[in-house]
Amino acid sequence: MLRFEHIEFLWALMLVPLFIFLFFRASRWKKKALAAFGERKVLRQVMPEVSSSKPRIKFILFICAYILLVTGLANPQIGTKMEEVKRKGADLMILLDVSNSMLAQDLAPNRLENAKRAISQLIDNLHDDRIGIIVFAGQAYVQLPVTTDYSAAKLFLNTINTSMVPTQGTAIGAAIGMGMKSFDFKDGMGKAMIIMTDGENHEDDAVSAAASAKEKDVTVHVIGLGSAEGAPVPLYKNGKVAGFHTDSTGHTVISKLNEDMCRQIASAGGGAYVRATNSNSGMNIIMDETSKIQRREYGTKSFKDFEDRFQIMLTLAFLLLVVDFLIHHRKNRRISRLKLFEVKKP
Known part of the structure; x- marks a missing residue:
């Protein structure tokens, strides 16, 4: 190597x-x-x-x-020996909302970019925990399977945008279900999900999905993105704001944070709920909670004895x-x- x-x-x-x-x-x-x-x-x-x-x-x-x-x-250095390194960590799955409402700018520069910045800071502070990313709107997709390759995690994170999921909506329950399928429960490692969403226009029973996850010892935390007052959802053309989304009557749509739904999901999943602000993403509080998860030793292959x-x-x-x-x-x-x-x- x-x-x-x-x-x-x-x-x-x-x-x-x-x-x-x-x-x-x-x-x-x-x-x-x-x-x-x-x-x-x-x-x-x-x-x-x-x-x-x-x-x-x-x-x-x-x-x-x-x-x-x-x-x-x-x-330049060449690794001459590969060995199995023992680490002790947990599995963290980030569930990131990429619906159009995440472009609302009540968080700077917008809700989605605010969330991505918080995830990037989270990755920088990880050591032995494994991390995965699922994006969702009307449907859910695995963006990054659980891994210890933090460089790859940042690379995939930078590619996330609202156009990558064609179906609009906020299918939080489907995202939780996708996260459960992505975990390997045979390894015995502690597991948690961190949902980052505005909770608006949810289309399935996310509370039941969170409760089912808790039954399998998977804690579900929620970070709410947005404000109670809300903000219009911009329309972009050629990279510039060309207007705002309107309803069937022609009125500008105001997207608001659904805190009640976010709290219900976190409560059912046995986790914590935090509302993000411009000065504090709430990720530190969530990480304090995830530190309580039972860590288990696992092995990874890595090169050592690098020669100059x-x-x-x-x-x-x-x-x-x-x-x-x-x-x-x-x-x-x-x-x-x-x-x-x-x-x-x-």
Whole structure:
């Protein structure tokens, strides 16, 4: 397995396209400057020892040396041994509402982005717990199965939006049922669900689903997103707000947080209910509750005994720079005298 100890140094590779651009710009400027003195054939006779290919060769060597130098500073490491690491944790399944009402802006910048930011902070604070993500609106879908790959969790989290579930609605019960199917109850690990929703326009019996989950020792927590006053649901066109959702009579729809429903679900699931605000997502309170879940030891495969490989990169970079230094801009007189490609006249 390959990894970089200082991966932040790899950002310096972004300068490579800039170097290439500047080189070609300088080459064009040089050609124009020489063209002002006379024709190319005449200039070749005046400056017979000047090579047109060696500057390109030197630039290629420089670029290759630069890439190797940056890679070496990032210190590539190779894992030489894989072993089973014992961890102690629980399974956490995030159930995230992605219905259109989650675009309401009574939480900044909107309810959905506020929830995603809270989940991202949760992932940053996880150590050995496994996490999964289910998105739901009128239907529920597994976005990420339970995993300890927190980088993948963040990657999947960033792709979540309201258009990924075609059927509108708030099927919280279906999401809970999907979460129960996603858990592996044979491993004996403690399990919990964290529902993040505005609770509006629910379409199934979410309270019964939460109660069923509790019977199987799965705690259901709820974070309410929105406000009692509510806010209009914006319509977007080309990435900009182009109006607001209206009802059949043409009046603007105001989406409000259904706190009563959220409390009922949390109560039936044996969990806690917290209403998110702009200053506090409530995730810390929920995590304090999930810390009470019984953790169980489990094993994961991971590489260890990583060996540094920066020496190879830096050595190659040094050799290329030496070769670049030894190459002169002028033509090699001995090679020029050979005239390998000269056609002899009869």
